[in-house]
Amino acid sequence: MTTKTIKVNYLARVEGEGGLRVVVRNGVVTKAELSIFEPPRFFEAFLRGRAFSEAPDITARICGICPVAYQMSAVHAMEDALGVRVTGALRALRRLLYCGEWIESHALHIYLLHAPDFLGYAGAVDMAREHRALVETGLGLKQAGNAILTLLGGREVHPINVRVGGFYRMPSRRELAPLAERLERAREAALATVRWAAGLDFPERRHDYHFVALRHAAEYPFNEGRIVSSRGLDLSPAEFEDSFEEDHVERSTALHAHLKADGSSYLVGPLARYSLNFDRLSPLAQAAAREAGLGATCANPFQSIVVRAVEVLYACDEALRIIAAYEEPDHPSIPLTPRAGIGHAATEAPRGLLYHRYRLTEDGAIAEARIVPPTSQNQASIEADLKNFVGGWLDLPEEELRHRCEQTVRNYDPCISCSTHFLRLELDRG
Amino acid sequence: MTRQRPRLAVWKFASCDGCQLSLLDCEDELLAVAGAVEIAYFPEATRGTVRGIYDVSLVEGSITTPHDAARILDVRRRSRQLITIGACATAGGIQALRNLADVREYTAIVYARPDYIQTLATSTPIAEHVSVDFELRGCPINKRQLLEVLAALLAHRRPVTPAHSVCMECKARGNVCVMVAQGTPCLGPVTHAGCGAICPAYARGCYGCFGPMEMPNAPSLSEHLAALGMDRATLARFWRGFNAHAAPFREEAHCHDD
Ligand code: SF4
Numbered sequence: 176m177t178t179k180t181i182k183v184n185y186l187a188r189v190e191g192e193g194g195l196r197v198v199v200r201n202g203v204v205t206k207a208e209l210s211i212f213e214p215p216r217f218f219e220a221f222l223r224g225r226a227f228s229e230a231p232d233i234t235a236r237i238c239g240i241c242p243v244a245y246q247m248s249a250v251h252a253m254e255d256a257l258g259v260r261v262t263g264a265l266r267a268l269r270r271l272l273y274c275g276e277w278i279e280s281h282a283l284h285i286y287l288l289h290a291p292d293f294l295g296y297a298g299a300v301d302m303a304r305e306h307r308a309l310v311e312t313g314l315g316l317k318q319a320g321n322a323i324l325t326l327l328g329g330r331e332v333h334p335i336n337v338r339v340g341g342f343y344r345m346p347s348r349r350e351l352a353p354l355a356e357r358l359e360r361a362r363e364a365a366l367a368t369v370r371w372a373a374g375l376d377f378p379e380r381r382h383d384y385h386f387v388a389l390r391h392a393a394e395y396p397f398n399e400g401r402i403v404s405s406r407g408l409d410l411s412p413a414e415f416e417d418s419f420e421e422d423h424v425e426r427s428t429a430l431h432a433h434l435k436a437d438g439s440s441y442l443v444g445p446l447a448r449y450s451l452n453f454d455r456l457s458p459l460a461q462a463a464a465r466e467a468g469l470g471a472t473c474a475n476p477f478q479s480i481v482v483r484a485v486e487v488l489y490a491c492d493e494a495l496r497i498i499a500a501y502e503e504p505d506h507p508s509i510p511l512t513p514r515a516g517i518g519h520a521a522t523e524a525p526r527g528l529l530y531h532r533y534r535l536t537e538d539g540a541i542a543e544a545r546i547v548p549p550t551s552q553n554q555a556s557i558e559a560d561l562k563n564f565v566g567g568w569l570d571l572p573e574e575e576l577r578h579r580c581e582q583t584v585r586n587y588d589p590c591i592s593c594s595t596h597f598l599r600l601e602l603d604r605g
Numbered sequence: 606m607t608r609q610r611p612r613l614a615v616w617k618f619a620s621c622d623g624c625q626l627s628l629l630d631c632e633d634e635l636l637a638v639a640g641a642v643e644i645a646y647f648p649e650a651t652r653g654t655v656r657g658i659y660d661v662s663l664v665e666g667s668i669t670t671p672h673d674a675a676r677i678l679d680v681r682r683r684s685r686q687l688i689t690i691g692a693c694a695t696a697g698g699i700q701a702l703r704n705l706a707d708v709r710e711y712t713a714i715v716y717a718r719p720d721y722i723q724t725l726a727t728s729t730p731i732a733e734h735v736s737v738d739f740e741l742r743g744c745p746i747n748k749r750q751l752l753e754v755l756a757a758l759l760a761h762r763r764p765v766t767p768a769h770s771v772c773m774e775c776k777a778r779g780n781v782c783v784m785v786a787q788g789t790p791c792l793g794p795v796t797h798a799g800c801g802a803i804c805p806a807y808a809r810g811c812y813g814c815f816g817p818m819e820m821p822n823a824p825s826l827s828e829h830l831a832a833l834g835m836d837r838a839t840l841a842r843f844w845r846g847f848n849a850h851a852a853p854f855r856e857e858a859h860c861h862d863d
Contacts, residue, residue: 214619214669215724220711221702225842232812236699236847239623239745287629287650298651300639307636314632321630329803331630332623332745333814336807343809423717430716507808581652 195584197565207561209554209584222544227253227513227535228339234531234546235333240283243276243324244524246337247398248531248546253339255413256518256535257511264504265341266398267497268327272334273397273522274494275323278361279331280525281445281483281490282320284588285368286313289480292582293375309371312364316487319361323494326354341508348501355498362491366463369484373467377477378579380564384474384556385439386447389523395455395489396448396523403451404441405472412521415530421551432552440555443527444587445482446473457496460489476560476586483588513539524549526588553587560586611660611758614646616680618666618673619700619728623745624691625665631748638752641759661686661758667693667700667728674725674734681735688754689731692744696816697850699744701728704850730850739764742797744814744847750799767798768819771811775802783810790830790843795821795853816848823857837861 198206218237225233230249235242247269254261261269286309287299296302303310321331327346328334336342387408389400402410402418410418419441421430433440450472453461464485473482515537521530527549534543560583568579615625629635629650645655662684668674681687689695697704703711704727712719731737741750741764750766757764767773771793775782783789783805791810793802797818804811817823823844830840844858 214673215712215715215722216619216669216698216700216728217703217708217711217715220714221699221706223714226839229842233699236621236623236744239621239626242621242623283626283629291651298644298647300636300644300651303636303639310636314635317630318632321632329807330745330800331748332626335804335809335812338809343804344807423721 195561195580197561197580199565199569202566202569204562204565207558207565209557209561219544219546222533222541225541227256227533227539227541230533230541230544231337231339232333232335237546237548239332240280241276241524241526241529242333243272243328243337244522244529245531245546246334247273247522248520248524248529249533250337250339251398251520251522252518252531252533253535254511254518255520256516256533257339257514257539258516259340259509259511261341261509264502265345265508267501268342268345269337270394270397271323271494271497272327272337274490274497275320275327277397277490277525278320278365278487278494279317279324280320280588281487282313282317282368284525285372285480285483285487286310286317288588289483289585292578292585293480312367316361316364316368319357319364319491322354322357326350338508340511341506343507345503345507347503351498351501355495358491358495358498362459362488362495365484365488365491366459369463369467369481369488372481372484373469375480377475378564379475380477380560380567381474382476382556382560382563384446385434385441386450386472387441387443387528387552388448388451389521389528390451391455393455395452395457395493398522402521402528405447405451411519412530413519415519415521415547416532416545419547419552421547430551431554432547433555440559441552442556443549443552445479445486445525445527446476447527448523449473449482449485456485456489457492459492460485463488476583479586479588513537526550527552550587557584557587610641610643612645612655612658613642614659614662614680614684615644615648615650616646616662616664616666617648618664618677618694618731619669620666620691620693620698622665624693624743625663627690627746627748627751628663631752634752638755642755657683659684661688664689664694664731665691667697667730668734669700669703669725669728670723671725672723677731677734686738686758687731687735688739688741689737690741690751691746692742692814692816692847693728694731695740695742695851696848697728697730699847699849701850702845703728705845728850741766742799742815747799747801769798770794770818770821771796771798771800771802771805771815774798774800775805778802778806780805783808784829784833788833790833790835792826792843795823795826812846813844813854814847816851817853821853823853824860827857827861837863 196208231246234245234249329336386405389396390403391400420435421432453471519532530547532545708726754764784791789810792813793811796813797815841858841861844854
């Protein structure tokens, strides 16, 4: 019996710390494990006893790459618990902020983390030596996303302007005008990105994923919608825990989410969002996707780079629409009265569905918190991809095979720092 | 070539990655920085690694596991200069709230099988484990300050990062004082400068993410906050944020525990 173990101890260009291990026996992949070394930080524990109003700032620190997602899921869950809804211009501003995070985070992944895989470089800095213009386009796009975060949120990482009930300070129409100019240019760059990404060389690998994403009556989903799936699920965020659960397994030393009904894996993130919401994209984004050769669904994870580019284009388009329609609201936030209750929310982080649940006491203190980040939901799918794809690459030289495995993981842009529950790895070296 | 470019490494311990992301957020300067230093180890950005000794190590994150407590010793041995970036590395971060609790209880709240978890009872700053050459504050760090640190390094001088309070920056920015004008609780008077007084500029009080300034007068601020109507429990919580383990904040919070 020949045994081959592929190990990548430190996965580069993923946010956070992870490694992977694939075991091959007689030419068949018997095991594929993504491991997380991220030390636990116990957010759900120390949130207990904090005021409801502190949740957006505290949970933002779960992940520096997608703090807005944490802030948004937190504020919506709290508003659900307090029985209020933020509507109109304030709701639109939240979407605008989310656009900023999507643009920033996707541009970072497309150009600095993922592109080097396709073009054969160790990282963006090496890539810039021969593809400087490309890297500069990516940085410019990323900066446009950051410009939204900085203006509306106060700073790029861990914005300070988000609160339960709205914002601390709202921007004036005048302040938003220069942002619009910049976003017009970003939209051009995003269009060019879709075209460029479409021309990359993709391994022909598909998988029959169970896609899960939000779906909203009229919008491509950011903050709101029902949780729907390609196999017919249709739930309110409050029903999330009826259908999905997380397991704590020693083997992988991280919480894995799966469907409660049959323990099967599912996929959240750009591919799922796109495949379930193609008809909600703006006409420009739909046309660009078609031109890039994408159908109304996409099940090749290597093409996620194109789908991310389409989403960046959409986010630029949507941000411009919001800015054009913006009328300053009378107040930056709505009044809130603490009360006992339970609140749920799911929003679309760049990497996929992010679920929060809080139980509040009468005085508005957090009695219990539950957070399910996208990367914990996608772990099972990442491992399934490795199991399915690696078999076809076994004849490749060791280094290239290892690289393909890494790339398979990077397709997901795994944000391992969403480490609420992630723990340190003990490798089974068997 | 006689003098090689200084070798830079970026390390991560318990953190959210936000501080190292600040380096990639220097969109205008990133390629220039990458030209001036050799990025020898930065797994979040590149697969390529150069082993050996690093001229400068930027360290993000706090020490929370036995493995990391050993790893930081190795990082120190291999670094000519070790610079901590952010509140996690400099003060233990938000995860240092565990220092006040029973970590076994915390583990049981989050994990179904606490016996699978290896973690220390505390989250501690890097300086409690090894000597640190320079500490950059903030949760997250300010990217201008990060660039200043790198520029100073290349010029073989000490970085200039003023140790006065956020109040000074607030005045310089021309903000109206939120505490005086609106009675909004604010940690600005005791918090280390560096952010540019963003929170007051957005009509909210400072929540101290840059940690204590040099010689803060925390008790006097507590009195002021109490006069604004803050009760003892809220006051204790107010001091226990992203720099809860930093001595002046930790001690002041403790004064308001029952
Ligand atoms: S200091 Fe704050 S921003 Fe920096 S790594 Fe720690 S939690 Fe993230």
